[in-house]
Amino acid sequence: RRxxxxxxxxxxxxxxxxxxxxxxxxxxxTWSPDGGRLALTLSKDGSPDIYVADLTSRRLTRLTRSFxxxxxxxxxxxxxxxxxxxxxxxxxxxxxxSAAGGNPRRLTFEGNYNAxxxxxxxxxxxxxxxxxxxxxxxxxxxxEGGMRVLTPGPLDxxxxxxxxxxxxxxxxxxxxxGQLAAVSVDGRVRQRLKTEEGDVRxxxxxxF
Amino acid sequence: MKKWVLIGLxxxxxxxxxxxxxxxxxxxxxxxxxxADAEGATTQGLRGEEGEVLYEVETGGIAEDGAGAGxxxxxxxxxxxAKRTIYFAFDSAQxxxxxxxxxxxxxxxxxxxxxxxxxxxxxxxxxxxxxxxxALAEARAKAVSKLLGLQGVADxxxxxxxxxxxxxxxxxxxxxxxxxxxxVEIVYRGE
Numbered sequence: 533r534r535x536x537x538x539x540x541x542x543x544x545x546x547x548x549x550x551x552x553x554x555x556x557x558x559x560x561x562t563w564s565p566d567g568g569r570l571a572l573t574l575s576k577d578g579s580p581d582i583y584v585a586d587l588t589s590r591r592l593t594r595l596t597r598s599f600x601x602x603x604x605x606x607x608x609x610x611x612x613x614x615x616x617x618x619x620x621x622x623x624x625x626x627x628x629x630s631a632a633g634g635n636p637r638r639l640t641f642e643g644n645y646n647a648x649x650x651x652x653x654x655x656x657x658x659x660x661x662x663x664x665x666x667x668x669x670x671x672x673x674x675x676e677g678g679m680r681v682l683t684p685g686p687l688d689x690x691x692x693x694x695x696x697x698x699x700x701x702x703x704x705x706x707x708x709x710g711q712l713a714a715v716s717v718d719g720r721v722r723q724r725l726k727t728e729e730g731d732v733r734x735x736x737x738x739x740f
Numbered sequence: 741m742k743k744w745v746l747i748g749l750x751x752x753x754x755x756x757x758x759x760x761x762x763x764x765x766x767x768x769x770x771x772x773x774x775x776a777d778a779e780g781a782t783t784q785g786l787r788g789e790e791g792e793v794l795y796e797v798e799t800g801g802i803a804e805d806g807a808g809a810g811x812x813x814x815x816x817x818x819x820x821x822a823k824r825t826i827y828f829a830f831d832s833a834q835x836x837x838x839x840x841x842x843x844x845x846x847x848x849x850x851x852x853x854x855x856x857x858x859x860x861x862x863x864x865x866x867x868x869x870x871x872x873x874x875a876l877a878e879a880r881a882k883a884v885s886k887l888l889g890l891q892g893v894a895d896x897x898x899x900x901x902x903x904x905x906x907x908x909x910x911x912x913x914x915x916x917x918x919x920x921x922x923x924v925e926i927v928y929r930g931e
Contacts, residue, residue, distance in 0.1 A: 536902075552786065554794075557878055557902060560871040573871065580875040585786055592786040592794060601875040617872050623831065624872055645831070648869035661869050687913065689869060705913060 538572055540587075551585060552592075560604050564611050564631075571595075571605035571614055582616050584631065595633055604648055607631075609655040615639065617647040626660060626672070640672060642679050652693045657717070659691035659700050669702050671717060682719040701725075812856055812928025813849055820845035826884055828922040830865075833879035835887060843884060846926055847891030857897045860884050861925040865918035866905045874904035884924045 537553035538561045552558045556575035563570060570585045582595040582605045596602040600620035607614055615628045618636065623644040627636040640646035645663025649672075652659070662670035666685030672678070687705040694701065697717070704713045704724070712725040786794050813821045823842045826835060835843065850856055862881030864873040881900040888898060910917035 556900070557874055559874055573875070575875070575878060580878070590785070590787050591789070591791075593789055601872065601879065603875045604869060604871045617869065619872075624868070645868060647872050663868060667867055687867065708913075 538570070540570075556580075557603075562605055562607060564607050565609055566611055569611075569631075571607060573603040573605070582614065582629070593633070595629060595631075596636065602627075606650050608651055609653060615649045615651070615658060617649070624663075626658065628674075639674065639677075640679065641677070646670075648690060650691060650693065652717075653695055653697045659693055659702075661689050661691065669700060669715065671700070680719060682715045682717075683713070683722065688713075812858075812930060821849055824926045826880075826924045826926070827919065828880055828924070830918075830922065831868075831876070833876060833883050835883050840887070843887045844891060847888050847893050850888070850893045850897055851891070857899070857929045858888075859899045859901055859927045859929065861907075861927060862900070862902045863907060863909070863921055863923050863925070864905050865921040866908065866913070867918065870904060874902050877904045878902035880922075880924050884926070 535553055535555075536558045538551045538558045540549045540551055541547070551561075551570060552572060552574065554574055554576035557573055557580050560573040561570050562572070564584075568587055570587060572583055572585065573580050574583050575581070577594070579599050580601045580603045581597060582602050584593045584595055585591070586593070595605075595614070596616070596618070598618065598620045600618055601624075602616055602618045602620070604617040605614045606616070611631065613628055613630050615626055616636075617624050618627050619625070620627075621638065624647045625638055626640040626646050626649045627638050629636040639649075639658070640660070643662055643664040645661075645667075647661050647663075649658040649660040651657070656674060658672045658674060660670055660672060662668050662679065662681055667687055667689060668681050668685040669683040669688050669691045670679050670681045682700065683702065683704070689703050691700050691702040693699075694714075699714050699716055701712060701714050703710055705711070706713075706724060713723065714725060715722040788794050820842045823845075826839045826842065828834070829836070846858070850858065860881040862877030862879070864877045864880075878900060881902060885898045885900055889895065905921070908917070908921045909923065910920040
């Protein structure tokens with residue numbers, strides 16, 4: 533049948549629950565901080581949009597309605613808002629929207645490719661993928677709006693903040709394969725993390 | 741105490757998924773009780789904003805049982821029909837003018853052969869973020885699908901699958917590899 537689907541798997545029991553398998557894209561699932569909701573991307577209503585599934589009421593709410601691509605939602609640490617990637621302005625940029633819905637507000641204005649944003653633990657900054665001169669990890673101060681590029685690229689992706697908010701883990705290409713690297717938030721310290729053979733992609737810190 | 745759970749995003753390949761009965765029956769049952777699918781996962785349906793039951797929908801009308809098998813033009817088709825790949829510019833889902841005749845040829849074939857159907861597989865190069873590339877690849881496949889539709893091909897003859905950056909045709913990390921990966925593949929059912 534060749535379709536994508538979103539599942540929840542319980543580690544302790546191995547039980548799997550299918551949450552969404554609509555026509556089109558079912559992807560980019562991400563937990564709300566309190567674990568009660570799932571934000572995800574569905575294109576079942578025409579174009580990829582951000583939806584929120586409440587796991588208690590089983591209610592699915594549509595957050596974005598555009599003819600553009602809206603994807604890659606990420607929750608703020610207080611669970612009150614999300615950031616997401618949208619090309620509604622002509623190229624992929626980061627937008628923010630209240631978890632209760634409403635009009636999205638654009639956050640990135642530098643360059644013509646900004647995607648895959650993720651919050652710092654204190655909710656004040658975003659790490660994201662910034663394209664232009666190769667694909668590099670950048671940090672955006674949400675309030676001040678300034679963006680600082682931290683890595684050299686050319687194919688850096690999937691940034692993730694450490695729980696202490698001081699380091700960012702990300703995936704990079706080196707030696708012909710995907711590898712892990714870490715960079716400090718001020719950009720001064722950068723290191724590649726040694727891994728076995730094979731590709732490493734989409735790293736994520738555990739919460740503790 | 742918070743239960744430890746893990747989210748997996750899975751792509752189910754051809755033949756693995758079959759939700760069985762007509763969508764409305766499967767949906768109601770799933771929403772009420774939670775049925776198990778072929779892989780043993782339970783399905784708890786979601787509800788829409790009015791409280792209405794939403795259910796999983798079959799994509800396209802092309803059966804997995806092989807209907808339309810061998811109904812494509814064949815590997816030795818000549819001319820425009822031999823061309824099965826449409827290429828795209830970076831970050832674009834716009835079909836280029838030079839590819840219109842190819843799409844018209846496939847549309848004509850599909851109209852002349854009612855048994856045939858196609859899967860339009862969308863792809864991107866590796867650059868940028870994974871999820872955005874899944875969406876971009878879908879947009880590319882939809883663009884080709886739309887053009888086929890404008891030529892008169894019915895929706896249920898066309899299925900769209902997005903692979904994002906996950907199935908490159910060329911493995912390099914340079915412009916030439918990227919160019920070859922930004923594509924939609926026209927795959928006839930049964931070929």
